[in-house]
Structures are given as structure tokens and as C-alpha cells.
Amino acid sequence: MNSNNSIDMYEILIVDDTPEQIEMALVVLKGNNYKVRVSTKGSSALKLLEKQKPDLILLDIFMPEIDGFELCRIIKQNTEYKNIPVIFLTSSGDEQSIKKGFEAGAQDYVTKPFNTTELLARVKTHIKLKQQTEFLYLANRELDSFCYSIAHDLKAPLLSMGKLIEYLSLDYFDKLGEDGNTLISNIHKKSGELTAIIDHLLEFSRMCELEMKPEHINLEQLFRSVFDELMLTRPNRQVELRLSGLPDITGDSIMLRILVTNILSNSIKYTAPRKIARIAVEYTEYPDSYVFCVTDNGVGFDMKYSLRLFQVFQRLHSSKEFEGSGVGLSICQRILKRHNGRAWMTGQENQGASFYFSFPKNPPI
Ligand SMILES: Nc1ncnc2c1ncn2[C@@H]1O[C@H](COP(=O)(O)OP(=O)(O)OP(=O)(O)O)[C@@H](O)[C@H]1O
Ligand SMILES: [Mg+2]
Structure with a gap:
């Protein structure tokens, strides 16, 4: 519900320059108790957005100045507006526009001329989804x-x-x-x-809660300095760290240091029984992201319990064998989620473990 509304009405912004379509949508939506604002141009739509955030946007594709795709991209890149659902208005059978609309970040589409039942159902569904997401x-x-x-x-x-x-x-x-x-x-x-x-x-x-500040991070240096720091308190351990020319990434430096500390402290901890512990950090590059892999030759774990690893307080090894509280990996998961990345682990009992994490080249900070 739009908090600025004095009465309990959801607000919809229609951005379209074809009067007959606007008229039709206005009648249907107002008749169903929605508050509607209309803009016939992208620039004025942005001004309206600044004044008051709607609960949903119905967006035409072909408009003068800024077209619908561009406007959708602008909206989705703005942290203030990115959670407002956008429904594209397309001509029926225009597969190319539908694809482009989804790529620009839209949630759905309806074809013109409107089928009123369909329009209302989609509007209702997306407003409900937005509400539930906000609630969660x-x-x-x-x-x-x-x-x-x-x-x-x-x-x-x-x-x-x-x-x-x-x-x-x-x-x-x-x-x-x-x-x-x-x-x-x-x-x-x-x-x-x-x-x-x-x-x-x-x-x-x-x-x-922590506010994120984007910074250029030299990952190779970060792994090396965290490793050296961790090894200071373990003078009797023999641990080799191999880094394969890691790329620079953009992320929050405080969070990334915590991430690397947790990953490396696990690798160092769970290789304790090895005379010479070996840790290798490698990566694969994809068009929009990297996938990093930290492998060790430690005690490993049974893959059938792998889903438990990222839950708070879940441990696969007893405190007698290895000290720990079972929170480290959940912290890693949170840090990666905040950067739109993902984490997973593979391992084999007594054969070592690998911690993988994907990291976008342009995280949403
Ligand atoms: N490199 C690894 N090799 C083998 N098992 C691992 C490895 N990393 C994590 N695990 C398993 O995953 C569990 C969860 O790891 P997590 O880092 O969350 O907790 P922890 O290391 O037990 O404690 P802490 O909260 O101090 O980090 C560990 O208890 C261990 O059983
Ligand atoms: Mg740990």
C-alpha cells in the first residue's frame, strides 16, 4: 500500500502516449478502486516517480524521447524504485519486445488491446507479490x-x-x-x-544491516594478507597457499575481508591433521561474473550433509575435534547474497573440501 495515500488505495502509474489505451486502462483500474496517475512521456514519468512512488507501473514500449525499455532500465537501476513492479504493454505476438522487456527488468507484460480480466489479474498479483516481499x-x-x-x-x-x-x-x-x-x-x-x-x-x-561501500579490491592481495594474519597465531602449522593470479573485484571491503577470513580460517582449521596443508584459490571467468574456488586437502566432509553447512550453528565436526560455533559459513552466505553472489561447498570425507563462490562483475551496491 502506498504509505502516502490517505485512503487505502493502491497507486498505479501508467506511462503510455496512446490516449485510447490510457482511457481504457483508467476506466478499468479506477473502477476497481485503484488510484491512477498518467504520464505520456518518460521524462515526466520520472518526475512523477520523484514526487510519489507508485505500487506498480504499467509501461508502454514505444514513446517519444525515452522508450519503455530505457525507462525500465533507469527505474530498475535506481535503489529507490527498483522494487516497484513494472508491467510492459506490448502488441500481441511481439516476442522480441517481450524478451527485451524482461531483459530490462520488467516483471510481466500484457498485450494491447487489453483484456480487462487479464490486466486486473496481473496488476493484483504483482502488487500482492511486492507486498509479501516487503513483509518478508x-x-x-x-x-x-x-x-x-x-x-x-x-x-x-x-x-x-x-x-x-x-x-x-x-x-x-x-x-x-x-x-x-x-x-x-x-x-x-x-x-x-x-x-x-x-x-x-x-x-x-x-x-x-551494514551499509555497503563499493571499493576496488585486489583479491589476490586480500587472500594473501588475511592468510598471513591467520598464520601469525599458528607458528607450528605448515600451510601452503597457492593463488592463481586472482582478478580485482568491486565490493564492500569490510565484508569481503570477513568473507575471506572465514573461508581461509576453515581451510586452515580443517587441514590441522595434515603434516603439510595445501590451500589453492582458483577462478573461472564468465561474461558477467567470476566463480572462485578455494580447495584444501583437509578432513573434508560427507556430501550428504552439505545443505546443512550454511545454516547457523550447524557443524559437521565436533568441538572436541575442531573448535568453532558453526556461524562462519552463514556469515559468508549473507555477505555473498548482499553482493548478488552465491556460495556452495563440495567435499569428500578425508579427501578435502572446496568452497565455491560466484561474484558478479557489477554487484548492486
Ligand atoms: N574446509 C572445510 N573442510 C571440512 N569441513 C568444513 C570446511 N569448512 C566448513 N566445514 C564444515 O562446515 C561446518 C560449518 O562451518 P562454519 O565455518 O559455519 O562453522 P565452524 O567453522 O564450525 O565455526 P565458526 O563459526 O567458528 O566458523 C563446520 O563445522 C565443518 O563441519
Ligand atoms: Mg568456520
């Missing part, structure tokens, strides 16, 4: 901020508990005896693990 988006955001505030509120008492345990062990070391001190040290370790989970959860919920 808001519900998700609400869940995220709920998750964030719980994690945030738990963190302070947890840190105090950790400190109190430390004081207890320092001040009462002699009185606690060996068993008592082991117990205290275990409690301290567990409270540290809990703090790490909370930190991960905070990071996870932040990934949807």
Missing part, C-alpha cells in the same frame, strides 16, 4: 535486530563472568586445589567459547 524483508530485519539485541545484551554479563572466574582463580588458587583449579579452568574455557559464539552472532546479524 521487514520480518527478517526484525528477526535480525532481535537476534542482535539478545546477543548484545548477553555479552556484557558474560564478559563479567569471565573476569570473575579469572579473579577467583587468581585469588583462591591455593585454596582450590588441583581439582578445583581444573574445574575453574574448564569453566573459563567454556565462557570463552560462549563469548566467541556471541561475537559471531553479532557479526551475523550485522551483515544485513
Whole structure:
């Protein structure tokens, strides 16, 4: 529903320069309780959009100045307007225009002259879809901020508990005896693990909210510097990293560093039993995107559980074998989604694993 409307009416913008078609659509839509605004040119349609966002746009193809395809592209590239459904008005059987319309980002088309039942059904469906998408988006955001505030509120008492345990062990070391001190040290370790989970959860919920800034990223350098940083705390490990001349990409630098840190820390962690661990990062180039692959020679996993990997708190290895909270890959997934990319994993038990991610050349930032 358009929030600026005083009454509960959905607003439709018709952009068409053929008076008889406009008249017909006006009668049908107004008769069905829609508020309608009309523009006969692309430039004036953009001005109308600036004044008030409609719930749906009916767009003619052939118009003076800016044609329908171009106008649709402009609308879909604008973050303010891109979620407004666009329905093209085409002549029947014009397959080429239908294809071009979808490529420009339109959601649907109706053929002229209108079949009123069809026009109304499509308008209704797309407004409903838009509403449901908005509802899901808001519900998700609400869940995220709920998750964030719980994690945030738990963190302070947890840190105090950790400190109190430390004081207890320092001040009462002699009185606690060996068993008592082991117990205290275990409690301290567990409270540290809990703090790490909370930190991960905070990071996870932040990934949807964080504003993205597009930057030119030298991926080869990023992988190398994150790897060097991670290896600083693992002086006894022997890990070889092979990078195959990775391309530069455009993305949010903070998020991409978190992504690479999670991928590499998994590869380093799950190759711990190997005398010499090997990690290789390769890529394949496609017209609009890259697909990167990070392969390791670690303990791998059973592919039948691969769908679980990207869910929060899901782990295929026990904490006794490998420490972790099971949030890292869900964070990776979120970061990639925000860049319109995708992540998946393949692996084989005891044979190693590969983390794949696709990344568009022009992410929607
Ligand atoms: N390179 C890998 N080799 C084998 N298994 C892996 C690899 N990467 C991830 N996994 C499996 O996927 C699970 C989920 O990974 P994820 O990174 O989300 O969590 P984690 O590493 O257990 O903990 P953390 O939240 O600290 O990253 C892991 O518990 C592990 O079972
Ligand atoms: Mg991990």
C-alpha cells in the first residue's frame, strides 16, 4: 500500500502516449478502486516517480524521447524504485519486445488491446507479490535486530563472568586445589567459547544491516594478507597457499575481508591433521561474473550433509575435534547474497573440501 495515500488505495502509474489505451486502462483500474496517475512521456514519468512512488507501473514500449525499455532500465537501476513492479504493454505476438522487456527488468507484460480480466489479474498479483516481499524483508530485519539485541545484551554479563572466574582463580588458587583449579579452568574455557559464539552472532546479524561501500579490491592481495594474519597465531602449522593470479573485484571491503577470513580460517582449521596443508584459490571467468574456488586437502566432509553447512550453528565436526560455533559459513552466505553472489561447498570425507563462490562483475551496491 502506498504509505502516502490517505485512503487505502493502491497507486498505479501508467506511462503510455496512446490516449485510447490510457482511457481504457483508467476506466478499468479506477473502477476497481485503484488510484491512477498518467504520464505520456518518460521524462515526466520520472518526475512523477520523484514526487510519489507508485505500487506498480504499467509501461508502454514505444514513446517519444525515452522508450519503455530505457525507462525500465533507469527505474530498475535506481535503489529507490527498483522494487516497484513494472508491467510492459506490448502488441500481441511481439516476442522480441517481450524478451527485451524482461531483459530490462520488467516483471510481466500484457498485450494491447487489453483484456480487462487479464490486466486486473496481473496488476493484483504483482502488487500482492511486492507486498509479501516487503513483509518478508521487514520480518527478517526484525528477526535480525532481535537476534542482535539478545546477543548484545548477553555479552556484557558474560564478559563479567569471565573476569570473575579469572579473579577467583587468581585469588583462591591455593585454596582450590588441583581439582578445583581444573574445574575453574574448564569453566573459563567454556565462557570463552560462549563469548566467541556471541561475537559471531553479532557479526551475523550485522551483515544485513551494514551499509555497503563499493571499493576496488585486489583479491589476490586480500587472500594473501588475511592468510598471513591467520598464520601469525599458528607458528607450528605448515600451510601452503597457492593463488592463481586472482582478478580485482568491486565490493564492500569490510565484508569481503570477513568473507575471506572465514573461508581461509576453515581451510586452515580443517587441514590441522595434515603434516603439510595445501590451500589453492582458483577462478573461472564468465561474461558477467567470476566463480572462485578455494580447495584444501583437509578432513573434508560427507556430501550428504552439505545443505546443512550454511545454516547457523550447524557443524559437521565436533568441538572436541575442531573448535568453532558453526556461524562462519552463514556469515559468508549473507555477505555473498548482499553482493548478488552465491556460495556452495563440495567435499569428500578425508579427501578435502572446496568452497565455491560466484561474484558478479557489477554487484548492486
Ligand atoms: N574446509 C572445510 N573442510 C571440512 N569441513 C568444513 C570446511 N569448512 C566448513 N566445514 C564444515 O562446515 C561446518 C560449518 O562451518 P562454519 O565455518 O559455519 O562453522 P565452524 O567453522 O564450525 O565455526 P565458526 O563459526 O567458528 O566458523 C563446520 O563445522 C565443518 O563441519
Ligand atoms: Mg568456520
